[in-house]
Amino acid sequence: MGERTRQALPSVLSVLLSLGVCWLLIAFTRDEGGLATATAAYLQMLWGGVGDWPRFLFEDAPATVLTRPMGEAAMKAALLTFTGLSVAVAFKVGLFNIGAQGQMLLGALAAAVVGAHVALPSVLHIPAALLGAALAGAAWAGIAALLKLYRGVHEVISTIMLNWVALRLVDNWLVVGPLRGTAEAGASVTGTAEIHPTAALPRLLGDSSRLNLGFVLATVAAVAVWAWLTRMRSGFETRAVGLGDEAARAAGIPVARRAGLAMALAGALSGLAGAVLVLGTEGRYPGTLGAPYGFDGIAIALIGNNHPLGVGAAALFFGVLRAGGTRMQLLDVHKSFPELIQGLALLFVAGRLIWLAVLRRRTAPAPVATPAAPTAQVPHA
């Protein structure tokens, strides 16, 4: 088994196992016809995520039965990619970014403000709004980084606090107060003012799908982060700090600067998630940005094994699952199943070593009197 397979296989198997477990769970919570219902629900989820191919091919349905679901899936995948990358980048430098949600909130707000209150041609407006969101997210994460570097405040506690501060200040004050939008008749609306059309991310498939530029941006971001971490000196140094800051310091790597920049980058990525949500689909900062994409990012990063491309793959898969999951409700399957699948997948991923032990036993050519590898041994059990 190659090293790459060894790294990726447990994640893939975990996702499959969690799909299987939830399939059984749906089946057994039915009074009758459970297995058929569960299978039908999964098919609904599949068609709802990657497009309703049977209806398109055999029932002559319009192309929107393909583009709509795919667009939804890609849209959700874009958000998960950004927040997943955010958490993964922080992990790479050895920091645990629980604050993706707060950074995303600030990014969304910044994008909404730049989108609504600045007048620019489209070529400048979109980059400006994205930049604003990235900077806002980076600044918010930067607070945690500064507290860590100069005052030794643990990033877990500061990012948790910053999440709450962001939520309270934005949702309970700015959006309902100073930044509240007004409709044409002068009546106030929930959320901020509508962004100018020049700031909206272009739809890639016209009106037939909500698929927008955000998905392309997320893909580019994943590849860029991967290239940075594996191909550039500063990225390599960042990983070195994450693997052991003492050794990195001894090797002359500016540990504090690497950690600070990685955290700022993490914040910028989360901020972009907020921007894609606002500029791509919402069109404004809504009354409340309830969607916990920031917290989902933690799971996506971990299932993707903190590898930027793995994060992209995990985000794509769970984007499909999330988009298709709503269709399962047609069969009376509860809407929390996609999240349950995600949670169980992560739980099984946590048992990475169990997978490896099982796989080794199956593939190894019966070791002759070799003691079991250290990873499979149980101390004092």
Next chain:
Amino acid sequence: MLEVLHRLLFATLDAAPALVFAALGAVLSERAGVVAVGVEGMMRVGAFCAAVAALVMPTPLAVVMGMLAGAGLAAVHGFLCIRWRSDQVVSGIALNLVALAGGTFLLETHFGPNGTPSIQQLSTWELPGLSSVPVLGALSGHAAPTYLALLLPVLLQLVLTRTPLGLRLRAVGDKPHAVATLGLSVPALRWGAVLGGGLLAGLGGAVLSTTVLDRFEQHTPAGLGFMALAAMVFGRWTPLGAFLAAAFFAFGNALRIGLASSAPGLLDVVPQGVLLALPYVLTLVVLTLQGQRNSTPAALGVPYEQESR
């Protein structure tokens, strides 16, 4: 003035126990070297199981059920992290997600989206002779968990610092190999700490659904588990420190509510959102001023392997 102080203190004592227990559970687990990110999930199953159990049995017994449920989830964490040396952060986050999605699923399929039916709350105890004393009287009239939350931190502090068992637990979080050298079982000690932490986190959750509320709702415990982690770090991984931090958070919250209700004019000057953010900003400010010595247990999050050094 005394009246206001009395009410603030009373509200704090009512709200703090859930946070205190969860924070103590996190301290116990992490001092033995096992990361406790899953506290939020353990609180959630504790709250859910206690609320469901209270529908069919006396509430005190239901609280015990909640504790056992918390320990059950902790056992999964222990199995993955101690037995299989899994990444403890991954495992903890996974438990949170499973508890969140699974809890929502069970709640809505069995009781509907508005939460479980209301249950009998834990009864409150009046402390004779204390109720009429100004300010201190706020100590009286709470349910049993409040009194336990005042005692347990002291007890746990004493156990951790003054007993051989406490020494071993701390050593297993700092230098597990040294403990193994003494012929003690590292996994056994860690299992004890993880399960104990689960019992405490489950208790924290059960307190939410049996004293703070009278049911389990979709949003219980709404991030309180993460606040407990913050209290643990804030309190530098000591029971008393975590207790003080948790009490500080609860007081900040009570202060905010008290400010808003006793001075309605305040809301014209200070927006509600800023007031809501206050406890968290305050925490950040205090942390910044105080700075943090590095008091993290040395072997925290490092799976124990007998062969490695």
